[in-house]
Every structure is written in C-alpha cells, then in structure tokens.
Amino acid sequence: MGERKKIVTIPGDGIGPEIVREARKVLDKVCEKYGHTFHYEDILMGGCSIDAYGVPLTEEALATAKAADAVLLGAVGGIVGRDSWYELPPNLRPEAGLLAIRKGLGLFANLRPAKLYSELKEACPLREASADAGFDLVVVRELTGGLYFGDRKTEEVDGVLTATDTLVYNENEIRRIAVKAFETARKRRKKVTSVDKANVLDSSRLWRKVTAEVAKDYPDVELSDMLVDNCAMQLVKDPSQFDVILTENMFGDILSDEASMITGSIGMLPSASLAEGSFGLYEPSHGAAPDIAGKNLANPLATILSAAMLLRYSFDMDAEADAVEAAVAQVLKEGYRTGDIFSEGCTKVSCSEMGDLVCERI
Numbered sequence: 001m002g003e004r005k006k007i008v009t010i011p012g013d014g015i016g017p018e019i020v021r022e023a024r025k026v027l028d029k030v031c032e033k034y035g036h037t038f039h040y041e042d043i044l045m046g047g048c049s050i051d052a053y054g055v056p057l058t059e060e061a062l063a064t065a066k067a068a069d070a071v072l073l074g075a076v077g078g079i080v081g082r083d084s085w086y087e088l089p090p091n092l093r094p095e096a097g098l099l100a101i102r103k104g105l106g107l108f109a110n111l112r113p114a115k116l117y118s119e120l121k122e123a124c125p126l127r128e129a130s131a132d133a134g135f136d137l138v139v140v141r142e143l144t145g146g147l148y149f150g151d152r153k154t155e156e157v158d159g160v161l162t163a164t165d166t167l168v169y170n171e172n173e174i175r176r177i178a179v180k181a182f183e184t185a186r187k188r189r190k191k192v193t194s195v196d197k198a199n200v201l202d203s204s205r206l207w208r209k210v211t212a213e214v215a216k217d218y219p220d221v222e223l224s225d226m227l228v229d230n231c232a233m234q235l236v237k238d239p240s241q242f243d244v245i246l247t248e249n250m251f252g253d254i255l256s257d258e259a260s261m262i263t264g265s266i267g268m269l270p271s272a273s274l275a276e277g278s279f280g281l282y283e284p285s286h287g288a289a290p291d292i293a294g295k296n297l298a299n300p301l302a303t304i305l306s307a308a309m310l311l312r313y314s315f316d317m318d319a320e321a322d323a324v325e326a327a328v329a330q331v332l333k334e335g336y337r338t339g340d341i342f343s344e345g346c347t348k349v350s351c352s353e354m355g356d357l358v359c360e361r362i
C-alpha cells in the first residue's frame, strides 16, 4: 500500500532550480515504482524571494514549510558585487533565509554523510591506501547549542580588551542529539563514535555521561568515545573506521567540513537537518554555484542523494532510499559524469541527463 506525503521544495537561486528539478524527477520515479503519492509545493527563499517580496523568507513560506512532511532545498545566494541582494543589510540577504528556516523549523541535528565512491577515488586527497580502503561515514552535529549560541561579550578588564564566549549544553539538548545519532546508526552499520574534549571541558564530560546513558537504550549499537583532536587526525589517517560521528556544534562544524574534503567531490555530498520527530530539511552540502547556473552543467547527485536521505529519515522508506543510492552508484560505475567529477575515459553528461540516467536505474 503506497503512502501519501507532502514535500515542500525550495529551488532557490543559482543552480538550485536545476538540481531540485532532477531530484523531483527521481522522487517521482520512486512514487511510480513503489506506489506512493508525493504532493509538492514550491516556496521561494533566498535571492528570488528578495526579488519577489523584499525578504529572503516570508512568514507564509515558513508556515508552508512547517506544514509539510519534509523539505527539499536546492541552494540560495548569488555573487557579491554582481547581485544587488548583497547591498541589503545582512539580515535581509539571501543566506539569512537559511538561518531563518533552520530556526523556524526547529532543526537541531545536522547529518552530513561523507562517502567515497570507488569510481571517484582519484578525487580523494588521502594516501592511496586510505582511498582504496574507502569510507562511508556520517557526522551528526548538534546545531542549536554550544559555543555558537552561548552568551558572548568583549569588554575592557583592567585596561585590557577581553573577549568571552560561553559553551553551554544541558542534558536534554545532549540527549536528543544522541538519540538521533543512535537512530541513524541503526539505519547504518550500528557504530557511534562520540567526539568531545572531555579531558578539558565540563560540557564534554556531561556529553559523555548522557551519551553513555542513551546508549543503554540501544544495546545493538556500539558506542565509543574519542577526543576531538584525535578524531581530526583519524579522519585523515583511516576514515574507514567511522560509521556515525556524534558531536557538538563547533566540533561538528569543523569535522563535517574535514570529512567532506576527504571525498574530494563537492557535487556528491548530501545533508539533512532534523527536528524532533521525523521532520527534516534536506539539501546538498554545496552552494548555489552561480558561476555555472542556468547552463545545465551542475551535478545533481548531491541533491538526489539528499532526496534519498529524505526518504530514509523522514519517511522511513529504507528500500526506496537504497534504490536511489544504488542507482547513483550504478550510474557512476557505468562511467557517466558531470563536468565537476569528469575524468578521462568517462562519458560527460549534463545535469538533466544525469537525472534521467538515475531514474532509468531505479
């Protein structure tokens, strides 16, 4: 029996509309094959919303997104100096829409997978042995607490300028992100590495304590702790050891970028930002790529893989998500590449051709 779901799509700016179009094609193919019905509604966000309404995200658009089962986003933004959006104050610029929607939707967990496809291992900047071993990990980052949200001030203390930032986590904030990490691990290889700086920070010691408590509810998932400095090294030494990396906001900011970089392929990296329950916003990790916008050159695979995450994490459709991911792997195996991941001997295809090729293999 097929399911009915409502997906809000946000094409946004630059290559956004092109890559979201391809991801929708893929979702439509999933519906056709598995008997589901997805109802889509487009909203404006970013520069296109500024052009239409003067703000990067309207209250109405946010309310529409809130009422959906999940949100699929392309990208927003343009070029400073070229686009008049950047003459506006920062809170009215395209990227302010991203902050507003993340806050408005209560997204507190950010999932960034980093997977090295064996066909793309030449792009991996690590030693050949590490690239050959491959890796497939996901960084689960807390998104709404910690150092980026604590009180901060700069003041003169005894005539010396002094800046203070505070890193605060309460046990509830830690528990809910830990639960997301363990749930994520259950859909993968059932291994969580919790990353902290417990040899120095109190917040990390609480993080360890609460994570260990949560682990008791997941006896099928293996938990280990790792210090963040060690994790940064292990990621470049042997990323194959990781399945789910669970960490707080700032460590996650840094480690998720490091994990992305070791794949070497920005056009391949999906992401999810999750709220309580099953609601989530899914988007590629890259930006609006204004330099190639409107030319049918963009790689849609990061967005298509984001749609696969949407199926897996918001709709609990694991078989459908597996089918999309397998189709992407198959297309790569057959040698089809967009320009950004092209190498000698492969077949160069456009954004829309890549979408079609994935659909045909579902």
Ligand code: NAD
Pocket (backbone or CB within 6 Å): 015, 074, 075, 076, 077, 078, 079, 095, 098, 266, 267, 283, 285, 286, 287, 288, 289, 290, 291, 292, 297, 298, 299, 300, 302, 340
């Ligand atoms: P970017 O990710 O847009 O582009 C970096 C480089 O990678 C460019 O050369 C681009 O052509 C290429 N690239 C990115 N995605 C690609 C794809 N799918 N296929 C092929 N090539 C791809 O980063 P940037 O240049 O720093 O930012 C451009 C704009 O996007 C800015 O306005 C920025 O603020 C915005 N941005 C938006 C988001 C978002 O919407 N979440 C994230 C990052 C940047």
